[in-house]
Amino acid sequence: MADEAFLSRSYEAFAEIEEEFKDVLDQSLDPRGPDLLYDVAAELALVPGASVLDVGCGEGRHTLELARRFGWQVRGVDPVKRHVELAVQDLAHHANDNPAFQSAVTFELGTAEDLPSLAAAVDLIWCRDVLVHVEDLAAAFAEFRRVLVPGGQVLIYQMFCTDRMEPNEASWLLPTMGCVPANMDPERAEAAMRRVGLRIDQRIVLGTEWGQYGQEHTGKGARNLLHAARLLHEPDRYIRSFGQDNYDIALGDCLWHVYRLIGKLSDRIYLLSAPAEA
Structure with missing residues:
Protein backbone atom coordinates (compact mmCIF):
# COMPACT_ATOMS: atom_id res chain seq x y z
CA MET A 1 0.00 0.00 0.00
CA ALA A 2 1.27 3.48 -0.85
CA ASP A 3 2.31 5.86 1.90
CA GLU A 4 -0.78 7.12 3.78
CA ALA A 5 0.42 10.72 3.74
CA PHE A 6 0.87 10.57 -0.05
CA LEU A 7 -2.63 9.18 -0.50
CA SER A 8 -4.03 11.98 1.61
CA ARG A 9 -2.12 14.66 -0.30
CA SER A 10 -2.88 13.28 -3.76
CA TYR A 11 -6.44 12.02 -3.50
CA GLU A 12 -7.85 14.37 -0.87
CA ALA A 13 -5.99 17.69 -0.54
CA PHE A 14 -4.90 17.99 -4.19
CA ALA A 15 -8.24 16.73 -5.50
CA GLU A 16 -9.95 19.69 -3.83
CA ILE A 17 -7.94 22.25 -5.79
CA GLU A 18 -7.10 20.25 -8.95
CA GLU A 19 -9.60 21.85 -11.32
CA GLU A 20 -8.85 25.35 -10.06
CA PHE A 21 -5.12 24.64 -10.47
CA LYS A 22 -5.65 23.48 -14.07
CA ASP A 23 -7.71 26.59 -14.84
CA VAL A 24 -4.80 28.74 -13.65
CA LEU A 25 -2.33 26.68 -15.69
CA ASP A 26 -4.46 27.29 -18.78
CA GLN A 27 -3.64 31.00 -18.50
CA SER A 28 -0.67 32.12 -20.59
CA LEU A 29 2.44 33.48 -18.88
CA ASP A 30 3.00 35.68 -21.96
CA PRO A 31 6.31 34.04 -22.90
CA ARG A 32 8.70 35.96 -25.07
CA GLY A 33 9.19 34.56 -28.57
CA PRO A 34 11.98 34.45 -31.17
CA ASP A 35 11.50 38.11 -32.13
CA LEU A 36 13.18 38.94 -28.83
CA LEU A 37 16.52 38.38 -30.54
CA TYR A 38 15.71 41.12 -33.07
CA ASP A 39 14.56 43.37 -30.24
CA VAL A 40 17.96 43.02 -28.56
CA ALA A 41 19.65 43.73 -31.91
CA ALA A 42 17.54 46.88 -32.35
CA GLU A 43 18.66 48.18 -28.94
CA LEU A 44 22.26 48.18 -30.17
CA ALA A 45 21.37 51.16 -32.39
CA LEU A 46 23.91 50.28 -35.07
CA VAL A 47 23.77 52.69 -38.00
CA PRO A 48 22.52 51.57 -41.43
CA GLY A 49 25.41 50.13 -43.39
CA ALA A 50 27.05 48.62 -40.30
CA SER A 51 29.05 45.46 -41.00
CA VAL A 52 27.35 42.34 -39.63
CA LEU A 53 28.45 38.72 -39.81
CA ASP A 54 25.81 35.98 -39.50
CA VAL A 55 27.83 32.96 -38.33
CA GLY A 56 26.12 29.67 -39.17
CA CYS A 57 23.54 31.40 -41.34
CA GLY A 58 21.86 28.23 -42.61
CA GLU A 59 19.64 29.02 -45.57
CA GLY A 60 19.93 32.75 -44.89
CA ARG A 61 16.55 33.63 -43.40
CA HIS A 62 17.97 35.67 -40.53
CA THR A 63 20.70 37.17 -42.71
CA LEU A 64 18.10 38.63 -45.04
CA GLU A 65 15.88 39.76 -42.18
CA LEU A 66 18.74 41.66 -40.51
CA ALA A 67 19.39 43.52 -43.75
CA ARG A 68 15.68 44.20 -44.27
CA ARG A 69 14.96 45.42 -40.75
CA PHE A 70 18.05 47.46 -40.05
CA GLY A 71 19.68 48.30 -43.37
CA TRP A 72 22.93 46.61 -42.34
CA GLN A 73 25.53 45.09 -44.65
CA VAL A 74 25.24 41.43 -43.71
CA ARG A 75 27.50 38.54 -44.70
CA GLY A 76 26.16 35.04 -44.06
CA VAL A 77 28.68 32.29 -43.40
CA ASP A 78 27.88 28.58 -43.19
CA PRO A 79 29.90 25.34 -43.52
CA VAL A 80 27.17 23.51 -45.47
CA LYS A 81 27.39 24.05 -49.23
CA ARG A 82 23.70 23.29 -49.77
CA HIS A 83 22.75 25.99 -47.24
CA VAL A 84 24.83 28.60 -49.03
CA GLU A 85 23.42 27.64 -52.43
CA LEU A 86 19.83 27.90 -51.17
CA ALA A 87 20.60 31.20 -49.44
CA VAL A 88 22.00 32.66 -52.67
CA GLN A 89 18.87 31.56 -54.52
CA ASP A 90 16.63 33.17 -51.91
CA LEU A 91 18.69 36.35 -52.06
CA ALA A 92 18.17 36.55 -55.83
CA HIS A 93 14.43 36.12 -55.31
CA HIS A 94 14.26 38.92 -52.73
CA ALA A 95 16.45 41.18 -54.86
CA ASN A 96 13.78 41.10 -57.59
CA ASP A 97 11.54 43.11 -55.26
CA ASN A 98 14.29 44.98 -53.42
CA PRO A 99 17.41 45.43 -55.61
CA ALA A 100 19.33 46.91 -52.67
CA PHE A 101 19.51 43.41 -51.17
CA GLN A 102 21.91 42.35 -53.89
CA SER A 103 24.63 44.67 -52.59
CA ALA A 104 23.64 44.52 -48.90
CA VAL A 105 23.79 40.72 -48.44
CA THR A 106 26.37 38.10 -49.38
CA PHE A 107 26.78 34.42 -48.57
CA GLU A 108 29.84 32.19 -48.50
CA LEU A 109 31.25 29.02 -47.05
CA GLY A 110 33.05 29.25 -43.73
CA THR A 111 33.12 28.01 -40.15
CA ALA A 112 32.96 29.69 -36.76
CA GLU A 113 36.56 28.60 -36.12
CA ASP A 114 37.84 30.04 -39.42
CA LEU A 115 35.83 33.09 -40.48
CA PRO A 116 36.31 34.60 -43.94
CA SER A 117 36.66 38.15 -42.68
CA LEU A 118 39.44 40.66 -42.14
CA ALA A 119 40.61 41.43 -38.63
CA ALA A 120 38.83 44.29 -36.85
CA ALA A 121 36.27 44.64 -39.65
CA VAL A 122 32.91 43.58 -38.18
CA ASP A 123 30.59 45.67 -35.99
CA LEU A 124 28.29 42.84 -34.94
CA ILE A 125 28.34 39.05 -35.04
CA TRP A 126 24.95 37.34 -35.04
CA CYS A 127 25.18 33.66 -34.05
CA ARG A 128 21.87 31.86 -33.64
CA ASP A 129 21.71 28.25 -32.45
CA VAL A 130 25.10 27.26 -33.89
CA LEU A 131 27.74 26.88 -31.20
CA VAL A 132 26.49 23.52 -29.93
CA HIS A 133 27.93 22.06 -33.16
CA VAL A 134 31.37 23.72 -32.97
CA GLU A 135 34.21 21.32 -32.17
CA ASP A 136 36.56 23.97 -30.75
CA LEU A 137 34.52 26.54 -28.88
CA ALA A 138 37.57 28.49 -27.72
CA ALA A 139 38.78 28.83 -31.31
CA ALA A 140 35.37 30.13 -32.38
CA PHE A 141 35.33 32.84 -29.73
CA ALA A 142 38.92 33.75 -30.58
CA GLU A 143 37.81 34.22 -34.20
CA PHE A 144 34.91 36.38 -33.05
CA ARG A 145 37.35 38.56 -31.14
CA ARG A 146 39.71 38.73 -34.14
CA VAL A 147 37.15 39.99 -36.66
CA LEU A 148 35.35 42.46 -34.39
CA VAL A 149 36.17 46.14 -34.45
CA PRO A 150 37.20 47.54 -31.04
CA GLY A 151 34.00 47.69 -29.00
CA GLY A 152 32.22 45.41 -31.50
CA GLN A 153 29.50 43.12 -30.23
CA VAL A 154 28.32 39.52 -30.47
CA LEU A 155 24.67 38.45 -30.18
CA ILE A 156 24.34 34.74 -29.43
CA TYR A 157 21.29 32.51 -29.03
CA GLN A 158 22.21 29.09 -27.68
CA MET A 159 20.70 25.98 -26.09
CA PHE A 160 22.10 24.34 -22.97
CA CYS A 161 21.33 21.25 -20.89
CA THR A 162 19.85 21.64 -17.43
CA ASP A 163 20.14 19.36 -14.42
CA ARG A 164 16.77 17.85 -15.41
CA MET A 165 18.46 16.14 -18.38
CA GLU A 166 19.32 12.55 -17.44
CA PRO A 167 22.81 11.33 -18.46
CA ASN A 168 21.40 8.48 -20.55
CA GLU A 169 19.14 10.90 -22.41
CA ALA A 170 22.03 13.26 -23.09
CA SER A 171 24.36 10.48 -24.22
CA TRP A 172 21.92 9.55 -27.00
CA LEU A 173 20.36 12.89 -27.90
CA LEU A 174 23.39 15.18 -28.10
CA PRO A 175 25.51 13.11 -30.55
CA THR A 176 22.39 12.32 -32.58
CA MET A 177 21.77 16.06 -32.99
CA GLY A 178 25.41 16.72 -33.87
CA CYS A 179 26.10 18.53 -30.59
CA VAL A 180 29.40 18.66 -28.76
CA PRO A 181 28.30 17.64 -25.24
CA ALA A 182 30.78 19.92 -23.47
CA ASN A 183 29.32 22.92 -25.31
CA MET A 184 25.96 22.29 -23.66
CA ASP A 185 27.35 23.48 -20.32
CA PRO A 186 26.74 27.24 -19.85
CA GLU A 187 29.59 27.64 -17.37
CA ARG A 188 32.06 26.19 -19.87
CA ALA A 189 30.71 28.40 -22.64
CA GLU A 190 30.95 31.53 -20.53
CA ALA A 191 34.49 30.67 -19.47
CA ALA A 192 35.48 30.33 -23.14
CA MET A 193 33.96 33.74 -23.90
CA ARG A 194 35.88 35.44 -21.12
CA ARG A 195 39.12 33.62 -21.88
CA VAL A 196 39.51 35.45 -25.19
CA GLY A 197 38.60 38.82 -23.72
CA LEU A 198 34.92 39.01 -24.67
CA ARG A 199 32.84 40.67 -21.98
CA ILE A 200 29.34 39.41 -21.13
CA ASP A 201 27.19 42.55 -21.18
CA GLN A 202 23.82 40.81 -21.05
CA ARG A 203 22.60 37.31 -20.25
CA ILE A 204 18.94 36.42 -20.80
CA VAL A 205 17.95 32.98 -19.52
CA LEU A 206 14.82 32.02 -21.44
CA GLY A 207 14.22 28.64 -19.82
CA THR A 208 11.05 27.21 -21.35
CA GLU A 209 9.74 30.51 -22.78
CA TRP A 210 10.35 29.89 -26.48
CA GLY A 211 8.95 26.39 -26.11
CA GLN A 212 5.80 27.80 -24.51
CA TYR A 213 5.58 30.48 -27.19
CA GLY A 214 5.81 27.92 -29.97
CA GLN A 215 3.10 25.75 -28.42
CA GLU A 216 0.75 28.67 -27.78
CA HIS A 217 1.14 30.17 -31.26
CA THR A 218 1.56 27.14 -33.52
CA GLY A 219 0.99 24.00 -31.45
CA LYS A 220 4.57 22.98 -32.27
CA GLY A 221 5.31 21.37 -28.91
CA ALA A 222 2.29 19.07 -28.97
CA ARG A 223 2.98 18.11 -32.59
CA ASN A 224 6.56 17.14 -31.76
CA LEU A 225 5.37 15.19 -28.72
CA LEU A 226 2.87 13.25 -30.84
CA HIS A 227 5.48 12.56 -33.52
CA ALA A 228 7.92 11.31 -30.87
CA ALA A 229 5.23 9.00 -29.48
CA ARG A 230 4.58 7.55 -32.95
CA LEU A 231 8.28 7.11 -33.64
CA LEU A 232 8.69 5.24 -30.37
CA HIS A 233 5.52 3.20 -30.87
CA GLU A 234 6.42 1.68 -34.25
CA PRO A 235 10.10 2.41 -34.96
CA ASP A 236 10.45 -0.34 -37.57
CA ARG A 237 7.72 1.20 -39.70
CA TYR A 238 9.66 4.44 -40.09
CA ILE A 239 13.10 2.83 -40.26
CA ARG A 240 11.95 0.65 -43.18
CA SER A 241 10.73 3.70 -45.07
CA PHE A 242 13.47 6.21 -44.28
CA GLY A 243 16.45 4.35 -42.78
CA GLN A 244 17.95 4.25 -39.29
CA ASP A 245 19.90 7.52 -39.58
CA LEU A 271 25.29 39.97 -25.70
CA LEU A 272 29.07 40.16 -25.68
CA SER A 273 31.47 42.99 -26.47
CA ALA A 274 35.11 43.21 -27.49
CA PRO A 275 37.42 45.62 -25.66
CA ALA A 276 37.05 49.21 -26.82
CA GLU A 277 40.79 49.40 -27.48
CA ALA A 278 42.52 46.99 -29.90
Whole structure:
Protein backbone atom coordinates (compact mmCIF):
# COMPACT_ATOMS: atom_id res chain seq x y z
CA MET A 1 0.00 0.00 0.00
CA ALA A 2 1.27 3.48 -0.85
CA ASP A 3 2.31 5.86 1.90
CA GLU A 4 -0.78 7.12 3.78
CA ALA A 5 0.42 10.72 3.74
CA PHE A 6 0.87 10.57 -0.05
CA LEU A 7 -2.63 9.18 -0.50
CA SER A 8 -4.03 11.98 1.61
CA ARG A 9 -2.12 14.66 -0.30
CA SER A 10 -2.88 13.28 -3.76
CA TYR A 11 -6.44 12.02 -3.50
CA GLU A 12 -7.85 14.37 -0.87
CA ALA A 13 -5.99 17.69 -0.54
CA PHE A 14 -4.90 17.99 -4.19
CA ALA A 15 -8.24 16.73 -5.50
CA GLU A 16 -9.95 19.69 -3.83
CA ILE A 17 -7.94 22.25 -5.79
CA GLU A 18 -7.10 20.25 -8.95
CA GLU A 19 -9.60 21.85 -11.32
CA GLU A 20 -8.85 25.35 -10.06
CA PHE A 21 -5.12 24.64 -10.47
CA LYS A 22 -5.65 23.48 -14.07
CA ASP A 23 -7.71 26.59 -14.84
CA VAL A 24 -4.80 28.74 -13.65
CA LEU A 25 -2.33 26.68 -15.69
CA ASP A 26 -4.46 27.29 -18.78
CA GLN A 27 -3.64 31.00 -18.50
CA SER A 28 -0.67 32.12 -20.59
CA LEU A 29 2.44 33.48 -18.88
CA ASP A 30 3.00 35.68 -21.96
CA PRO A 31 6.31 34.04 -22.90
CA ARG A 32 8.70 35.96 -25.07
CA GLY A 33 9.19 34.56 -28.57
CA PRO A 34 11.98 34.45 -31.17
CA ASP A 35 11.50 38.11 -32.13
CA LEU A 36 13.18 38.94 -28.83
CA LEU A 37 16.52 38.38 -30.54
CA TYR A 38 15.71 41.12 -33.07
CA ASP A 39 14.56 43.37 -30.24
CA VAL A 40 17.96 43.02 -28.56
CA ALA A 41 19.65 43.73 -31.91
CA ALA A 42 17.54 46.88 -32.35
CA GLU A 43 18.66 48.18 -28.94
CA LEU A 44 22.26 48.18 -30.17
CA ALA A 45 21.37 51.16 -32.39
CA LEU A 46 23.91 50.28 -35.07
CA VAL A 47 23.77 52.69 -38.00
CA PRO A 48 22.52 51.57 -41.43
CA GLY A 49 25.41 50.13 -43.39
CA ALA A 50 27.05 48.62 -40.30
CA SER A 51 29.05 45.46 -41.00
CA VAL A 52 27.35 42.34 -39.63
CA LEU A 53 28.45 38.72 -39.81
CA ASP A 54 25.81 35.98 -39.50
CA VAL A 55 27.83 32.96 -38.33
CA GLY A 56 26.12 29.67 -39.17
CA CYS A 57 23.54 31.40 -41.34
CA GLY A 58 21.86 28.23 -42.61
CA GLU A 59 19.64 29.02 -45.57
CA GLY A 60 19.93 32.75 -44.89
CA ARG A 61 16.55 33.63 -43.40
CA HIS A 62 17.97 35.67 -40.53
CA THR A 63 20.70 37.17 -42.71
CA LEU A 64 18.10 38.63 -45.04
CA GLU A 65 15.88 39.76 -42.18
CA LEU A 66 18.74 41.66 -40.51
CA ALA A 67 19.39 43.52 -43.75
CA ARG A 68 15.68 44.20 -44.27
CA ARG A 69 14.96 45.42 -40.75
CA PHE A 70 18.05 47.46 -40.05
CA GLY A 71 19.68 48.30 -43.37
CA TRP A 72 22.93 46.61 -42.34
CA GLN A 73 25.53 45.09 -44.65
CA VAL A 74 25.24 41.43 -43.71
CA ARG A 75 27.50 38.54 -44.70
CA GLY A 76 26.16 35.04 -44.06
CA VAL A 77 28.68 32.29 -43.40
CA ASP A 78 27.88 28.58 -43.19
CA PRO A 79 29.90 25.34 -43.52
CA VAL A 80 27.17 23.51 -45.47
CA LYS A 81 27.39 24.05 -49.23
CA ARG A 82 23.70 23.29 -49.77
CA HIS A 83 22.75 25.99 -47.24
CA VAL A 84 24.83 28.60 -49.03
CA GLU A 85 23.42 27.64 -52.43
CA LEU A 86 19.83 27.90 -51.17
CA ALA A 87 20.60 31.20 -49.44
CA VAL A 88 22.00 32.66 -52.67
CA GLN A 89 18.87 31.56 -54.52
CA ASP A 90 16.63 33.17 -51.91
CA LEU A 91 18.69 36.35 -52.06
CA ALA A 92 18.17 36.55 -55.83
CA HIS A 93 14.43 36.12 -55.31
CA HIS A 94 14.26 38.92 -52.73
CA ALA A 95 16.45 41.18 -54.86
CA ASN A 96 13.78 41.10 -57.59
CA ASP A 97 11.54 43.11 -55.26
CA ASN A 98 14.29 44.98 -53.42
CA PRO A 99 17.41 45.43 -55.61
CA ALA A 100 19.33 46.91 -52.67
CA PHE A 101 19.51 43.41 -51.17
CA GLN A 102 21.91 42.35 -53.89
CA SER A 103 24.63 44.67 -52.59
CA ALA A 104 23.64 44.52 -48.90
CA VAL A 105 23.79 40.72 -48.44
CA THR A 106 26.37 38.10 -49.38
CA PHE A 107 26.78 34.42 -48.57
CA GLU A 108 29.84 32.19 -48.50
CA LEU A 109 31.25 29.02 -47.05
CA GLY A 110 33.05 29.25 -43.73
CA THR A 111 33.12 28.01 -40.15
CA ALA A 112 32.96 29.69 -36.76
CA GLU A 113 36.56 28.60 -36.12
CA ASP A 114 37.84 30.04 -39.42
CA LEU A 115 35.83 33.09 -40.48
CA PRO A 116 36.31 34.60 -43.94
CA SER A 117 36.66 38.15 -42.68
CA LEU A 118 39.44 40.66 -42.14
CA ALA A 119 40.61 41.43 -38.63
CA ALA A 120 38.83 44.29 -36.85
CA ALA A 121 36.27 44.64 -39.65
CA VAL A 122 32.91 43.58 -38.18
CA ASP A 123 30.59 45.67 -35.99
CA LEU A 124 28.29 42.84 -34.94
CA ILE A 125 28.34 39.05 -35.04
CA TRP A 126 24.95 37.34 -35.04
CA CYS A 127 25.18 33.66 -34.05
CA ARG A 128 21.87 31.86 -33.64
CA ASP A 129 21.71 28.25 -32.45
CA VAL A 130 25.10 27.26 -33.89
CA LEU A 131 27.74 26.88 -31.20
CA VAL A 132 26.49 23.52 -29.93
CA HIS A 133 27.93 22.06 -33.16
CA VAL A 134 31.37 23.72 -32.97
CA GLU A 135 34.21 21.32 -32.17
CA ASP A 136 36.56 23.97 -30.75
CA LEU A 137 34.52 26.54 -28.88
CA ALA A 138 37.57 28.49 -27.72
CA ALA A 139 38.78 28.83 -31.31
CA ALA A 140 35.37 30.13 -32.38
CA PHE A 141 35.33 32.84 -29.73
CA ALA A 142 38.92 33.75 -30.58
CA GLU A 143 37.81 34.22 -34.20
CA PHE A 144 34.91 36.38 -33.05
CA ARG A 145 37.35 38.56 -31.14
CA ARG A 146 39.71 38.73 -34.14
CA VAL A 147 37.15 39.99 -36.66
CA LEU A 148 35.35 42.46 -34.39
CA VAL A 149 36.17 46.14 -34.45
CA PRO A 150 37.20 47.54 -31.04
CA GLY A 151 34.00 47.69 -29.00
CA GLY A 152 32.22 45.41 -31.50
CA GLN A 153 29.50 43.12 -30.23
CA VAL A 154 28.32 39.52 -30.47
CA LEU A 155 24.67 38.45 -30.18
CA ILE A 156 24.34 34.74 -29.43
CA TYR A 157 21.29 32.51 -29.03
CA GLN A 158 22.21 29.09 -27.68
CA MET A 159 20.70 25.98 -26.09
CA PHE A 160 22.10 24.34 -22.97
CA CYS A 161 21.33 21.25 -20.89
CA THR A 162 19.85 21.64 -17.43
CA ASP A 163 20.14 19.36 -14.42
CA ARG A 164 16.77 17.85 -15.41
CA MET A 165 18.46 16.14 -18.38
CA GLU A 166 19.32 12.55 -17.44
CA PRO A 167 22.81 11.33 -18.46
CA ASN A 168 21.40 8.48 -20.55
CA GLU A 169 19.14 10.90 -22.41
CA ALA A 170 22.03 13.26 -23.09
CA SER A 171 24.36 10.48 -24.22
CA TRP A 172 21.92 9.55 -27.00
CA LEU A 173 20.36 12.89 -27.90
CA LEU A 174 23.39 15.18 -28.10
CA PRO A 175 25.51 13.11 -30.55
CA THR A 176 22.39 12.32 -32.58
CA MET A 177 21.77 16.06 -32.99
CA GLY A 178 25.41 16.72 -33.87
CA CYS A 179 26.10 18.53 -30.59
CA VAL A 180 29.40 18.66 -28.76
CA PRO A 181 28.30 17.64 -25.24
CA ALA A 182 30.78 19.92 -23.47
CA ASN A 183 29.32 22.92 -25.31
CA MET A 184 25.96 22.29 -23.66
CA ASP A 185 27.35 23.48 -20.32
CA PRO A 186 26.74 27.24 -19.85
CA GLU A 187 29.59 27.64 -17.37
CA ARG A 188 32.06 26.19 -19.87
CA ALA A 189 30.71 28.40 -22.64
CA GLU A 190 30.95 31.53 -20.53
CA ALA A 191 34.49 30.67 -19.47
CA ALA A 192 35.48 30.33 -23.14
CA MET A 193 33.96 33.74 -23.90
CA ARG A 194 35.88 35.44 -21.12
CA ARG A 195 39.12 33.62 -21.88
CA VAL A 196 39.51 35.45 -25.19
CA GLY A 197 38.60 38.82 -23.72
CA LEU A 198 34.92 39.01 -24.67
CA ARG A 199 32.84 40.67 -21.98
CA ILE A 200 29.34 39.41 -21.13
CA ASP A 201 27.19 42.55 -21.18
CA GLN A 202 23.82 40.81 -21.05
CA ARG A 203 22.60 37.31 -20.25
CA ILE A 204 18.94 36.42 -20.80
CA VAL A 205 17.95 32.98 -19.52
CA LEU A 206 14.82 32.02 -21.44
CA GLY A 207 14.22 28.64 -19.82
CA THR A 208 11.05 27.21 -21.35
CA GLU A 209 9.74 30.51 -22.78
CA TRP A 210 10.35 29.89 -26.48
CA GLY A 211 8.95 26.39 -26.11
CA GLN A 212 5.80 27.80 -24.51
CA TYR A 213 5.58 30.48 -27.19
CA GLY A 214 5.81 27.92 -29.97
CA GLN A 215 3.10 25.75 -28.42
CA GLU A 216 0.75 28.67 -27.78
CA HIS A 217 1.14 30.17 -31.26
CA THR A 218 1.56 27.14 -33.52
CA GLY A 219 0.99 24.00 -31.45
CA LYS A 220 4.57 22.98 -32.27
CA GLY A 221 5.31 21.37 -28.91
CA ALA A 222 2.29 19.07 -28.97
CA ARG A 223 2.98 18.11 -32.59
CA ASN A 224 6.56 17.14 -31.76
CA LEU A 225 5.37 15.19 -28.72
CA LEU A 226 2.87 13.25 -30.84
CA HIS A 227 5.48 12.56 -33.52
CA ALA A 228 7.92 11.31 -30.87
CA ALA A 229 5.23 9.00 -29.48
CA ARG A 230 4.58 7.55 -32.95
CA LEU A 231 8.28 7.11 -33.64
CA LEU A 232 8.69 5.24 -30.37
CA HIS A 233 5.52 3.20 -30.87
CA GLU A 234 6.42 1.68 -34.25
CA PRO A 235 10.10 2.41 -34.96
CA ASP A 236 10.45 -0.34 -37.57
CA ARG A 237 7.72 1.20 -39.70
CA TYR A 238 9.66 4.44 -40.09
CA ILE A 239 13.10 2.83 -40.26
CA ARG A 240 11.95 0.65 -43.18
CA SER A 241 10.73 3.70 -45.07
CA PHE A 242 13.47 6.21 -44.28
CA GLY A 243 16.45 4.35 -42.78
CA GLN A 244 17.95 4.25 -39.29
CA ASP A 245 19.90 7.52 -39.58
CA ASN A 246 16.85 9.52 -40.67
CA TYR A 247 14.75 7.85 -37.99
CA ASP A 248 17.27 8.84 -35.30
CA ILE A 249 17.42 12.43 -36.56
CA ALA A 250 13.63 12.72 -36.65
CA LEU A 251 13.28 11.34 -33.12
CA GLY A 252 16.12 13.51 -31.85
CA ASP A 253 14.59 16.65 -33.36
CA CYS A 254 11.20 15.88 -31.78
CA LEU A 255 12.73 15.21 -28.37
CA TRP A 256 14.89 18.35 -28.64
CA HIS A 257 11.77 20.53 -28.81
CA VAL A 258 9.89 18.52 -26.20
CA TYR A 259 12.85 18.67 -23.80
CA ARG A 260 13.06 22.43 -24.23
CA LEU A 261 9.36 22.71 -23.39
CA ILE A 262 9.71 20.67 -20.18
CA GLY A 263 12.97 22.22 -18.99
CA LYS A 264 15.54 19.54 -19.79
CA LEU A 265 17.01 22.03 -22.26
CA SER A 266 17.12 25.78 -21.68
CA ASP A 267 18.00 28.50 -24.16
CA ARG A 268 19.89 31.70 -23.48
CA ILE A 269 20.73 34.93 -25.22
CA TYR A 270 24.14 36.51 -24.70
CA LEU A 271 25.29 39.97 -25.70
CA LEU A 272 29.07 40.16 -25.68
CA SER A 273 31.47 42.99 -26.47
CA ALA A 274 35.11 43.21 -27.49
CA PRO A 275 37.42 45.62 -25.66
CA ALA A 276 37.05 49.21 -26.82
CA GLU A 277 40.79 49.40 -27.48
CA ALA A 278 42.52 46.99 -29.90
